[in-house]
Amino acid sequence: MNSDKLVSISEIDIEKMSYEEAFDMMKDLVSQLENGQVNLEESLKLFEYGSRLYRHCNAILEKTEMKISKFNEYKEEVEVD
Numbered sequence: 001m002n003s004d005k006l007v008s009i010s011e012i013d014i015e016k017m018s019y020e021e022a023f024d025m026m027k028d029l030v031s032q033l034e035n036g037q038v039n040l041e042e043s044l045k046l047f048e049y050g051s052r053l054y055r056h057c058n059a060i061l062e063k064t065e066m067k068i069s070k071f072n073e074y075k076e077e078v079e080v081d
Contacts, residue, residue, distance in 0.1 A: 014052055019060045026053040 014022060029050040033043055
């Protein structure tokens with residue numbers, strides 16, 4: 001991977017990515033790291049970016065879990081009444 005591609009990756013706004021987009025990009029980064037074709041500096045940048053993608057995906061999952069939990073609570077309240 002060349003440094004131009006690393007720069008373009010770092011310019012992507014992760015917060016605007018869907019879960020699927022971020023997860024797919026994370027899988028691509030892992031594949032590049034496992035492939036062993038990047039030097040140490042590039043590996044570190046890919047790892048850091050992958051960590052940001054992971055945190056973004058995790059935040060989306062946590063928000064989704066909270067929404068489902070609230071929905072289930074509401075559903076139980078409605079069924080009781």
